Amino acid sequence: VKKILIANRGEIAVRVIRACRDMGIGTVAIYSECDRPALHVRLADEAWPVGSSPPRDSYLRIDRIVEVARQSGADGVHPGYGFLAENEEFAAACREAGLTFIGPTPEAIALMGSKTAARRAAIKAGVPVVPGTEEPLDESVSDAQVEEIAERIGYPLMLKAVAGGGGKGMRMVATRDELAGALRAARSEAGSAFGDSAVYLERRILEPRHVEVQLLGDHHGTVLPFVERECSLQRRHQKVIEESPSIAVSPQTRQAMTAAAAAVARAVNYTNAGTIEFLLDAQGQFYFLEMNTRLQVEHPVTEMVTGVDLVAWQIRIARGERLTLDPDALLSPRGHAVECRIYAEDPDSGFMPSPGKIIGLRVPHGPGVRDDSGAYEGGEVPIFYDPMISKLIAWGDTRAQALARLRRALVEYEVRGIKTTLPFFQWVLTDPDFLAGRFDTGFIDRKLRARGGAALIEPDEQQEALAAIAAALSHATRVAAPEVPGTGTSSRWKARSRAEAVART
Amino acid sequence: MKFEFDIADRARTVEIHRQPGAYRVDIDGRSCIVDAVLVADGTWSLLVRDADGRRVISAEAVVVPQNGNGTLDVYIAGRSIQVNFRGGLGRRSREEGGTHGAGPQRVVAPMPGKVVRVLVKPGDEVHPRQGLLVVEAMKMENELRASRAGRVRDVFVAEGQSVEAGVALMVVE
Numbered sequence: 001v002k003k004i005l006i007a008n009r010g011e012i013a014v015r016v017i018r019a020c021r022d023m024g025i026g027t028v029a030i031y032s033e034c035d036r037p038a039l040h041v042r043l044a045d046e047a048w049p050v051g052s053s054p055p056r057d058s059y060l061r062i063d064r065i066v067e068v069a070r071q072s073g074a075d076g077v078h079p080g081y082g083f084l085a086e087n088e089e090f091a092a093a094c095r096e097a098g099l100t101f102i103g104p105t106p107e108a109i110a111l112m113g114s115k116t117a118a119r120r121a122a123i124k125a126g127v128p129v130v131p132g133t134e135e136p137l138d139e140s141v142s143d144a145q146v147e148e149i150a151e152r153i154g155y156p157l158m159l160k161a162v163a164g165g166g167g168k169g170m171r172m173v174a175t176r177d178e179l180a181g182a183l184r185a186a187r188s189e190a191g192s193a194f195g196d197s198a199v200y201l202e203r204r205i206l207e208p209r210h211v212e213v214q215l216l217g218d219h220h221g222t223v224l225p226f227v228e229r230e231c232s233l234q235r236r237h238q239k240v241i242e243e244s245p246s247i248a249v250s251p252q253t254r255q256a257m258t259a260a261a262a263a264v265a266r267a268v269n270y271t272n273a274g275t276i277e278f279l280l281d282a283q284g285q286f287y288f289l290e291m292n293t294r295l296q297v298e299h300p301v302t303e304m305v306t307g308v309d310l311v312a313w314q315i316r317i318a319r320g321e322r323l324t325l326d327p328d329a330l331l332s333p334r335g336h337a338v339e340c341r342i343y344a345e346d347p348d349s350g351f352m353p354s355p356g357k358i359i360g361l362r363v364p365h366g367p368g369v370r371d372d373s374g375a376y377e378g379g380e381v382p383i384f385y386d387p388m389i390s391k392l393i394a395w396g397d398t399r400a401q402a403l404a405r406l407r408r409a410l411v412e413y414e415v416r417g418i419k420t421t422l423p424f425f426q427w428v429l430t431d432p433d434f435l436a437g438r439f440d441t442g443f444i445d446r447k448l449r450a451r452g453g454a455a456l457i458e459p460d461e462q463q464e465a466l467a468a469i470a471a472a473l474s475h476a477t478r479v480a481a482p483e484v485p486g487t488g489t490s491s492r493w494k495a496r497s498r499a500e501a502v503a504r505t
Numbered sequence: 506m507k508f509e510f511d512i513a514d515r516a517r518t519v520e521i522h523r524q525p526g527a528y529r530v531d532i533d534g535r536s537c538i539v540d541a542v543l544v545a546d547g548t549w550s551l552l553v554r555d556a557d558g559r560r561v562i563s564a565e566a567v568v569v570p571q572n573g574n575g576t577l578d579v580y581i582a583g584r585s586i587q588v589n590f591r592g593g594l595g596r597r598s599r600e601e602g603g604t605h606g607a608g609p610q611r612v613v614a615p616m617p618g619k620v621v622r623v624l625v626k627p628g629d630e631v632h633p634r635q636g637l638l639v640v641e642a643m644k645m646e647n648e649l650r651a652s653r654a655g656r657v658r659d660v661f662v663a664e665g666q667s668v669e670a671g672v673a674l675m676v677v678e
Contacts, residue, residue: 189646192621344643352615353643360547360567360580383617387643411583416569422583459586462562464512465532467579467586470549470566472508472519473528473541474577 001076001100001319002026005069006040007090008080009059010374011390012295013040016078019311028072030065032058034382039374046072053384059083062090066097076100076318078311082386085294086113086165102318104217104272104293111268112291115162116200122288125267127260130279130287132202136162139187139197143180146201150179153203159183161190162198165292167237169193172204205287207440208279210234211246213261214302216313217271218323225258226302227333233428235351235444240421241428242298243338244305247399247437248280257286258331264291273299273314279441297341297391300372304337304395306330336399338406344387346419347456355383360416364409368395368402371413381418389420399437403429423457509591516591609658609678612649614668618642623664629657631677638662638674651677 003026006016013029017040020027029044034053041047048068051058058064060083069077077094079102084090088106095101103109112118116136119129132153137146150157150173159182161169169190171182183199191197214226230246231239249257261276275296277289299310308325317323345351361377373390375381381389392409396402407429413422428434431447459467508519520531528539530553540552547569553562567580577588622639625631631651639648655677662674 185646188622192641192646349615352647355616355643359569383642385643413583414567414580416567416578416580416585419585423585426583457584459513459581459584463564463581463584464515464517464586466551466553466562466564466566466581467588468508468510468512468517468519468532469530469539469551469553470568470579470581471510471577471588472506472521472530473539473549474547474568475508476506476521477543 001102001315003028003045003072003074004076004078004102004315005030005065005072005074005099006044006078006080007059007065007084008078008082009035009038009040009385011372011388012080012082012297012374014043014374015372016080016311017043019309019315022309023312023315025076025315026074028068028074030059030068032384034380034384037379039376039379048072053382055083055384062087062093065090066093066099069094069099070097074099076102076315078102078314079294081294081297082166086292088113100318102272102314103295104270104274108268108270108274109293112270112274112293113163115160115164115290118291119288121268122264125260125263127264127288128286130202130205130289132157133200136198136200143183146183147176147179150176150201153201156204158202158204159186159199160202161186161194161196162200163194163196164190165290167234169199170237205279205281207442208232208281209246209248209439210239210277210289210441211249211257211280211286212275212277212296213258214296214299214310215261215265215270215274215276216310216317216323216325217265217274218317219271219320220322222323223262223265223270224323224325224327224330225262226306226308226330228254228257229296229298229301231298232439232441233434233444234441235448237441239298240341240444241338241425242301243336243399243402244301245333245336246280250284253280253284253286254331260286260288264288272317273310297388298339300370300391300393301337301339304370304393305333305335307334335395335397336402337393337395338399338402339391339393340406340410340425341388341421342390342392342413342415342425343421344381344389344418345421347421347424348419350453351421353383353387354419355381355387356418357381358389358415358417360414362412362414364392364412366405366409366412368405369393369409370395375415389415392425403435427456511589511591512586609676610652610655611673612637612651612675612677614640614670614672614674615647615649616640616642616670618647618668620662620664620666620668620674621646623660623662625657625660625675627657627660631655631657637677640668640674649674 005028006013017027027044029040029047030050031041032053050064077099079085088110091101092106156174159171169186171186173182186199187197209232211228217223229244231242233241273295275292278286280286344354346354358379363371370393375389394402394406410426506521510517522529530539536556538554542550549566551564569578579586618640621641624636633653635651636648658676658678660675
């Protein structure tokens with residue numbers, strides 16, 4: 001593999017381009033109409049348009065993307081996550097076109113992509129699963145029939161999309177009265193998100209933690225599990241903070257859970273990167289939840305505690321190389337890493353999406369801090385795609401040090417012009433229960449409900465006074481245009497941005 | 506120069522007097538000396554000294570005007586603070602959008618998106634928190650709900666229609 005087409009956008013496209021650069025591999029970006037100025041386009045060796053802004057006309061166009069790969073002379077395709085990453089037709093189309101798909105086989109994607117088939121595979125591998133339906137419930141199954149099945153499994157339960165992921169098409173059903181409404185909503189959301197409206201039922205494990213195991217499998221029969229990640233901090237079933245290792249996992253549980261994950265992967269001859277998700281209950285019992293047949297959003301926390309570049313290994317595996325990593329080292333984390341997913345959403349208005357132009361950006365740096373981002377000053381956050389703009393990751397010798405560094409970095413991080421979830425993370429990172437590791441997947445929603453919509457971060461008296469001074473100074477100097485020391489740099493900046501604006505038009 | 510602001514519903518008075526190399530700033534009657542350097546467009550480095558000179562606070566404040574309404578967003582330590590000019594254009598009424606209190610409730614698109622489902626029709630009685638319509642934006646479906654009981658008077662949009670932020674979608678009275 002000498003030249004890779006990255007079939008994605010945003011921070012993950014940038015992440016893959018960086019791995020390719022590190023390995024001396026050429027990069028081909030693709031972009032939709034609104035992404036012409038995007039960072040991934042500017043960082044890649046080549047960039048090709050694939051269509052208009054809505055995903056189905058661009059980033060989901062298998063035919064166009066394969067055609068661009070051919071025209072550009074790319075010999076490999078990295079799908080990132082989301083879009084076509086777990087689409088077996090895309091993986092198959094790449095294979096038929098003679099392109100190396102940097103991910104699992106279409107067969108593995110298809111098998112594990114069906115949540116019900118994945119459950120059966122886990123059961124066959126001797127791994128415990130959450131009690132629920134083994135068969136998909138498509139539109140032909142009536143509400144009354146679903147109600148009957150639900151009665152058998154028992155409330156509360158979860159409705160999930162068979163083709164699902166990322167919390168879409170997922171609903172919690174507490175009682176029988178909620179079932180019909182939840183079923184309609186889940187099917188509709190699943191239909192529009194995945195093109196498959198079938199759902200299935202699972203008993204709801206009370207106060208579970210979400211713990212998952214990263215895996216790499218090569219084409220020579222080796223499957224290696226990594227130390228676990230914990231992703232219990234979720235808002236409406238979407239992960240918002242992830243960390244590795246989990247403080248709820250004992251060495252014995254780690255042993256058992258990573259072995260179970262590897263067993264499931266081996267049972268389906270899994271290759272490349274994948275993740276097995278488990279629910280961990282209060283008694284320390286874990287249950288197979290699903291397998292993600294792609295690189296995960298939260299892969300950096302694993303990279304930080306193991307020192308392994310997962311994207312580089314995806315490429316090496318796809319080239320046919322053997323996994324030469326030390327299995328014991330992968331299960332012995334060095335220090336602790338925590339990640340925040342930063343979204344263009346307004347946490348003080350019920351997390352409404354906040355698309356728009358980023359007019360100012362200051363990215364944190366310093367010891368133990370990593371920012372995986374697709375954001376840039378002057379960039380628009382389009383309305384067409386997922387509103388995640390970056391991932392902020394902090395590493396420390398201990399969990400406490402990692403969290404202290406993350407708190408420091410969040411104060412340095414500024415995204416101006418749009419609302420982001422940065423204040424939300426500043427708030428979570430001062431919560432005593434979070435700091436003590438006392439949480440489950442319902443933690444964030446409960447804490448937010450308890451606040452009853454109160455503003456997440458109230459500026460203190462001193463900050464308000466400083467804001468008043470700055471506002472007054474801005475006006476006073478604009479009106480009188482005085483000579484303020486240091487304006488030399490300002491006018492240079494202005495001149496440069498004016499020059500850039502002219503160059504763009 | 507004297508300014509009156511509202512910050513977090515509190516009135517603040519700021520007076521600025523130019524001095525050699527610095528400003529004397531009186532904020533709500535308290536004096537301080539401010540060494541202010543504009544390090545980039547809208548970005549101020551502030552060194553704020555007490556009048557007795559014993560304490561110096563260093564802060565960076567980035568001032569960003571909101572679109573045309575005179576309100577400023579000031580960013581300090583990763584927080585955004587909204588500064589409104591007293592009695593000026595920037596004062597925003599709390600009742601904007603009319604989601605609380607008496608009178609007809611205008612349901613407004615909170616962001617650009619696509620109407621995927623309209624769950625009620627004119628004449629329907631709705632109860633508080635009942636879903637009215639579903640708008641899809643940025644890959645998520647957001648259900649807009651009634652803030653209180655009432656009857657649907659008008660529905661201005663149809664399923665499949667794209668809407669801009671701030672557009673009225675329906676009226677509940």
